[in-house]
Amino acid sequence: MNRQQFLEFLKENIMILDGATGTELQKRGMPKGVCPEKWVIENPDVILDVQREYVSAGSNAVYTCTFGANRIKLEAFGLQDKVVEMNAELARLSKKAVGDKAFVAGDLAPTGKFIKPFGDMDFETCVEVYKEQVKGLLEGGVDFFVIETMMDIQEARAALIAVKESCDLPVCVSMTFEESGKTLMGTDPLTALITLQSLGADAVGCNCSTGPKAMIEIIRAMKPYALVPLLAKPNAGLPKLVDGKTVFDMGVEEYGTYVEELVKSGVNLLGGCCGTSPLYIAEIKKNLKGLKPLKIEPEKVSAITSARSTVFLGTNQPTVVVGERINPTGKKKLQEELKEGKTSLVTDLALEQVEKGAKVLDVNVGMPGIDEKETMVKIVELLVSMVSTPLCLDSSSPEVLEAALRIYPGRALINSISAEKAKLEKLLPVAAKYGAMFILLPLSDEGVPATAEERYTIINEVYERAKKYGYEKKDIVIDGLVMTVASDQKAALETLKVIDWSTNTFGCNTILGLSNVSFGLPERSWVNSAFLAMAMGKGLTMAILNPSSDTLMSIKMAGDVLTGKDKNSLKYIEYFGGSTKEKPVQTKKAEQSVTERIYGAVVGGDRENIKLHIETALKEGYEASYLVDNCLIPAINHVGDLYDKKEYFLPQLIQSAETMKEAFGLVEPLLKKDETAEKAKARIVIATVKGDIHDIGKNIVALMLRNYGFEVYDLGKDVPAEEIINAAKEKKAEIIGLSALMTTTMMEMKTVIELAKKEGLKAKFMVGGAVVTESFAKEIGADGYSEDAYSAVKLANKLLEA
Known part of the structure; x- marks a missing residue:
């Protein structure tokens, strides 16, 4: 199925996806602790039956049983060399199951590792891990791809790039959001949507984690800005323990009552996740009768993102301040640090600019004596871990920009693309590949055009070229091209003409690098400030400036009020603290x-x-x-x-x-x-229970506990009950921490707790994991439940005091 066929189907139909696979396999005899993918290959009739039942119930597409079939997950079973072979075979089984009655989606899921700078996996390694899996799924004949249950937008990007660099099949990306409405890594639905659709996802959405009610709100947040179809695969509510078995608390009929609202919210692909079965899919089909998908009619908005925030641009938005200070030009100390490979000054400059009001940070590391590409990548990795502010990547080198865009976990802004032939031919394809917005600099091989009219011609020329790569005016920001008035007093007037024309005639966002206008003059801040005010009056949407300048920032805030961009002057009042509140004085x-x-x-x-x-x-x-x-x-x-x-x-x-x-x-x-300073540390044994190979959450908990002074013995993943109890005895542990991510393994926690009681162990139990709840913890006899790493620290302290 090609992209056109995929989109045509979704224009007229809601694509019904399948439901849960793991629980269905377990019902049919899959033992705990085995590799599901290997077991399915050895017992092919089981997956054939499951997927045929889903198709009979109404599924238009089923996912291949390859959730854990990447190299990193398979390594736990010694199968890391069988990735291509296993994925191909599992895809063939799904094709055999559905025949010509349904589509088969190649399923890619999390590796269980964090990508740098938050983990030890290189971004390219992650891309290669997914490419290996994609190769097998393509050999098996899948119709399209689904990247699902993603908690990290960067890992989702790696998988998406892997698919797009391997084939032209449609690809959907589905994130999983917490009760807070954000992913584990802090990405909100809108930011995820803009990032992924810009990078080329053919559908975006959410699965797992929440029931259908909460998922409706996620889809509603995405729909006004969605350029692509939206996907939802909710859980059947929350898991609980009934008669010693894990079940989900939302029945089939109740689940079906949310179908109409999901469609009205904008869902184009709908299925079920944890706790669902063919019965739930049949209920979805029943409740879809007479319903048609909403049209894809997004608002024409301009937006750039980081991994954790979105910044909108436009004449109806406050003027966006782009911090200019991460640039070694004229900064001797910064130049020295970059040459030495240090980043402390970059960190300081970034944090200070964000604190002072920058909504975007311009990042330029171009200077003699360094490897610009290596330095740019290093600084981008640093900044995405330090601030949530989107970045403007500033380089004239296509190689440097591609390296930075590839690892940047959002939709970046490129500074800049001009009509210079070499840059136009090399930079436009790079920008388009990664879905970046770009600053259009009206400059050509002939040099700087003196008049506004000459610049209009160049702007049109670059725009016509950009359209061939799928760019629209909302994806471009025009630079007015500021020259110093010290050498040409008419220069500023020509630039203002460009801002006016670009905003009000051409219909594009605009930007200025303010400081250029005053070069060579005394008391430059006054010229810069006056120029900013005049440009805002012409419709300026972005300004590259030093946000530490109180004069510039004050004029910017006032200008937003006077141009109607600051509704009810709320941001102005917040910035100046109102009449009764003084602005806090920050210690340098x-x-x-x-x-x-x-x-x-x-x-x-x-x-x-x-x-x-x-x-x-x-x-x-x-x-x-x-x-x-x-x-x-x-x-x-x-x-x-x-x-x-x-x-x-x-x-x-x-x-x-x-x-x-x-x-x-x-x-x-x-x-x-210093014996008086030494404090006794509580000993904690922590493990992911038998049958469960997911340990990313457990690893974070162990890290946090150690950093709060606990003596932690991490036994790893897929650990049998006997091994956990023996370790607790040997280490004389006061607390045992248990983790499970899957509904098929969470009951193993109860096995461990019962064995501890039988052995007379006095240690307290704390449990957690994506499928675990407070009520479940109480039912299995645990002493406490923690929903995240920090609450685990608080719980451990509380258990010691009890």
Whole structure:
């Protein structure tokens, strides 16, 4: 099935997908703890029966049984060399099951590892892992691909790139969102949609995690901006324990009552996830009678994203400030640091600009004496872990831009593409491949056009070329091309003409690099500020400036009010604090004490500088115990508070935890010399239970517990009950932590707890995992349940006090 056929089908029909596979296999005899993919190949009649039942119930498409058939997951079973062979065979089985009655979707799912900078897997390694799986699925004859249950937008991007670089088949991407409405890594539905559809996904949506009611809200958030069909595969409610078996609390008929609302919210592909069966699919089909999919009629909006936020551009939006300071031109100290491979100043500049109001950060590392591509990739990886602000990637090199765009976990803005032949031919294809917006610089091989009219001609020329790559005006930002008035006093007027024409005649977003206008003049800030105000009056949508300039930022805020971009002056009032609230005075980093810098490094996840700050503090005479009690522990506690408030998400939590670990590694040896400072640590044994090979959540919990001073013994994944109990006895553990991600393995937790009671073990049990709930924890006799890594720390402390 090609893309055209895929989209034509979805214009007139809701594509009914299948339901859960794992539970259906288990009902038919699949034992716990086996590799599902291998077991299915050895017992082919089972998957044939399951998928035929789904088709009979109404499924127009079934997923191949390849959820865990990537190299990383199969390695747990010693099958890492069988990836292509197994995927091909599993795809053939699905094709045999459905014949010509339904489509077969090649299923790609999480590897269970984090990509750098939050884990140890390189982005390219992840792409290759998925390409290997895609190869097998193509050999097996799949009709399209589904990338499902993705918690990390970067891993979803890697899988999407793998498919698109391997074939031209349609590909859907389905994220899984928590109750907070965001993924585990902090990506909201709108940001996920814009990022993935820009990168070339043919359908975007959500599966697992929530029931249909919550999923309706996710689809509603996406629909106004969706250029592609939307997909939903909800769970059958929440899991609970009944007569010793795990069941989901939403029955077939109740599930069916949400079908109409899902379609009216914008769903084009609909199926079921955990807890569903052919009966649920039949109910979906019954409730779809007479319903037609909504048309895909998105609002014409311009937007760029990071992994965790979206910034809209337009004449109806506040003028977007692009921070200009991450640029080595004229900055000797930054040049020296970049040459030495350091990044502390980049971190400082990024955090300061965001704090002062930058909504986008321009990133330029071009200078002699460094490998620009390597440095750009390093800085991008750093910044996406430190800030949620989208990036504007600034380089004239197609190679540098492609390297940065490939690993950037969002929809970036490119600065810039001109009509210069070499740049136009090389940069446009790169920008289009990764779905980036770009700044159009009206410059040609003939040089800088003096008049506005000449620039209009170039703008039209570049736009016509860009259209061939699928670009629309909403995907482009026109640079007015600012020249200094010191050498040509008419230069600013010509630029303002370009802004006016681009906004009000051509119909495009606009941007200016403000500081160029005043080059060579004294008291430059006044010229820059006046120019900003005049440009905003012409419709300017973005401005590259130094957000630390109070004058510029104040004029920007006032300009948004006067041009009607700031509704009810709310942002102006917030910025200036109203009449009764003074703006907080921020202490500059250089003026902070060393203990304040230690605290700030942990909160900000600044691993590069924590060692320097700790060493400085020790030289200044601070005791190791003082740094732990008054800097490190309060800082990580504050991080936990931010996480609880949903101001921080997993990326920041990991960065801060790693910084804490680095710091604690430096002071711990000194604590051992001071017996009064040494504190007894509670011992915790932690494991993913037998039959479950998912350990990413458990690994994060173990990391956090260690960073809060617990002595953690991580037994790994797929650990039998006897091994867990024996380890707890040997280590004299006060707490045992158990994790399970699958409904098919969560009952193993009860087995471990019952064995502990039989053996007379006094350790307390804490449990968690994607399918685990508080009520389930109580039913199996656990002492507590934690929904995430930080709540696990709080629970461990609570259990010790009990």
